Amino acid sequence: MDQLLIRGGRALHGEVAIAGAKNAALPELCAALLSAEPLTLANVPRLQDVATMRKLLAHMGVQAERLDDDRCPAGECWRLDAAELPRPEAPYELVKTMRAAILALGPLLARCGRARVSLPGGCAIGSRPVDQHIKGLQAMGATIRVEHGYIEAEAPAGGRLKGARITTDMVTVTGTENLMMAATLAEGTTVLENAALEPEVTDLAELLIAMGARITGHGTHRITIEGVAALHAPAQPHRIIPDRIEAGTFLCAVAATGGEVRLRGARAGHLEAVIEKLAEAGVAVEALGTPGTPDEALQVRSPGAAGLKAVGFRTREYPAFPTDMQAQFMAMDCVAAGTAVITETIFENRYMHVNELLRLGAAIEIDGHTAVVRGGARLSGATVMATDLRASASLVIAGLVAEGTTRVDRIYHLDRGYDRMEAKLRALGADIERVKAGAATEDLA
Numbered sequence: 001m002d003q004l005l006i007r008g009g010r011a012l013h014g015e016v017a018i019a020g021a022k023n024a025a026l027p028e029l030c031a032a033l034l035s036a037e038p039l040t041l042a043n044v045p046r047l048q049d050v051a052t053m054r055k056l057l058a059h060m061g062v063q064a065e066r067l068d069d070d071r072c073p074a075g076e077c078w079r080l081d082a083a084e085l086p087r088p089e090a091p092y093e094l095v096k097t098m099r100a101a102i103l104a105l106g107p108l109l110a111r112c113g114r115a116r117v118s119l120p121g122g123c124a125i126g127s128r129p130v131d132q133h134i135k136g137l138q139a140m141g142a143t144i145r146v147e148h149g150y151i152e153a154e155a156p157a158g159g160r161l162k163g164a165r166i167t168t169d170m171v172t173v174t175g176t177e178n179l180m181m182a183a184t185l186a187e188g189t190t191v192l193e194n195a196a197l198e199p200e201v202t203d204l205a206e207l208l209i210a211m212g213a214r215i216t217g218h219g220t221h222r223i224t225i226e227g228v229a230a231l232h233a234p235a236q237p238h239r240i241i242p243d244r245i246e247a248g249t250f251l252c253a254v255a256a257t258g259g260e261v262r263l264r265g266a267r268a269g270h271l272e273a274v275i276e277k278l279a280e281a282g283v284a285v286e287a288l289g290t291p292g293t294p295d296e297a298l299q300v301r302s303p304g305a306a307g308l309k310a311v312g313f314r315t316r317e318y319p320a321f322p323t324d325m326q327a328q329f330m331a332m333d334c335v336a337a338g339t340a341v342i343t344e345t346i347f348e349n350r351y352m353h354v355n356e357l358l359r360l361g362a363a364i365e366i367d368g369h370t371a372v373v374r375g376g377a378r379l380s381g382a383t384v385m386a387t388d389l390r391a392s393a394s395l396v397i398a399g400l401v402a403e404g405t406t407r408v409d410r411i412y413h414l415d416r417g418y419d420r421m422e423a424k425l426r427a428l429g430a431d432i433e434r435v436k437a438g439a440a441t442e443d444l445a
């Protein structure tokens with residue numbers, strides 16, 4: 001099992017390319033299931049979750065081919081052909097490593113009239129039920145049974161879902177995506193109320209429109225989808241939007257270590273709440289290039305821990321502060337001056353990194369959904385364990401500022417959502433390497 005070995009104390013300088021967004025790539029790979037014609041995606045990030053999703057699609061019968069495309073230096077270009085779908089099912093073995101496999105449910109049901117998808121179960125950050133996905137598909141006429149850990153779904157007689165008005169009990173990102181994809185091939189009009197506003201939902205809607213779907217209102221809380229009989233190959237490869245959470249993670253890393261870095265491809269428009277909080281902390285972030293184009297970039301400059309102020313926030317749905325940035329900001333707050341109050345409102349158990357940060361010398365108290373971070377900690381390297389994707393990223397940030405050597409164990413969590421983070425950080429001047437568990441290091445405490 002791989003680990004990261006970090007010798008802290010170096011400022012970061014230079015340029016880093018931001019990859020395509022994991023949370024856009026995963027639903028967009030599933031969108032290939034909706035059409036018998038091929039779909040080409042560009043700027044596909046090289047991530048473990050993306051590999052798992054390709055494996056899942058291959059299991060269903062999708063042929064995937066990697067194309068050479070020098071337009072995506074930070075990613076890959078993939079052509080997905082779902083002409084035949086002999087096995088419209090997602091087995092537990094794949095779903096247990098990647099919850100986003102639930103995104104196959106809506107497209108499979110809409111295209112094949114039936115689907116069998118393993119229930120994802122809980123995960124480290126919370127129970128994460130999918131009841132809203134199921135409720136929405138039932139409103140569209142599907143018969144759904146949960147048996148032996150699987151969601152067994154069938155479209156109404158005739159094989160086509162029916163348009164419906166669906167109001168989800170809460171704003172759900174993959175719920176909105178699943179129902180929007182299912183509705184593209186339904187008979188009649190679907191209205192999704194309380195829809196998610198996340199840029200990844202909007203990017204998916206734009207891809208579906210390019211495939212011939214009739215969607216309006218994406219980017220608002222009411223999305224209207226007029227079902228069509230079939231979707232087609234888009235005229236152009238669809239370029240996946242840059243990963244705002246990878247960009248945000250690098251912003252926090254530079255904020256904590258100090259230095260100056262250009263984040264190529266990062267979109268300021270997707271990171272407003274994060275950039276505002278960084279400004280409050282004393283970090284300068286400047287938007288460069290033309291908004292919405294690949295030449296967009298962010299330039300971040302930070303005085304380092306000694307010049308930072310700890311900042312509090314509440315995690316909320318987009319466009320407010322993202323839960324996927326909570327752990328990384330907490331790591332930065334640990335070394336900044338003052339006290340920060342953080343409230344996590346999206347997931348009930350997303351403080352798994354706190355005990356590991358405490359092992360590095362942080363001062364944090366948890367009371368229910370609230371964490372009080374007393375800044376100004378002098379972190380010192382230790383062996384810590386990654387428990388989930390963003391918890392891993394926060395431990396890397398803490399390791400970059402800690403005195404001595406930090407060993408981050410179980411980084412398969414990190415590899416789910418970051419493309420060779422250690423290589424990118426090393427290119428910026430960090431002292432970080434990937435080692436096999438058990439590898440000897442003389443400077444480990």
Ligand SMILES: CC(=O)N[C@H]1[C@@H](OP(=O)(O)OP(=O)(O)OC[C@H]2O[C@@H](n3ccc(=O)[nH]c3=O)[C@H](O)[C@@H]2O)O[C@H](CO)[C@@H](O)[C@@H]1O
Binds near residue numbers: 323
């Ligand atoms: C692959 C992907 O895009 N993952 C993102 C997506 O996860 P995901 O789409 O799973 O998260 P949701 O937006 O659905 O979850 C929001 C809240 O609603 C609850 N809920 C959701 C659906 C449901 O049927 N029932 C229910 O109770 C969840 O438990 C959670 O408390 O959005 C999260 C919130 O921004 C991010 O942290 C994840 O990175």
Ligand SMILES: C=C(OP(=O)(O)O)C(=O)O
Binds near residue numbers: 100
């Ligand atoms: C929670 C996350 O992802 P997932 O929904 O895929 O678990 C994340 O990206 O931080």
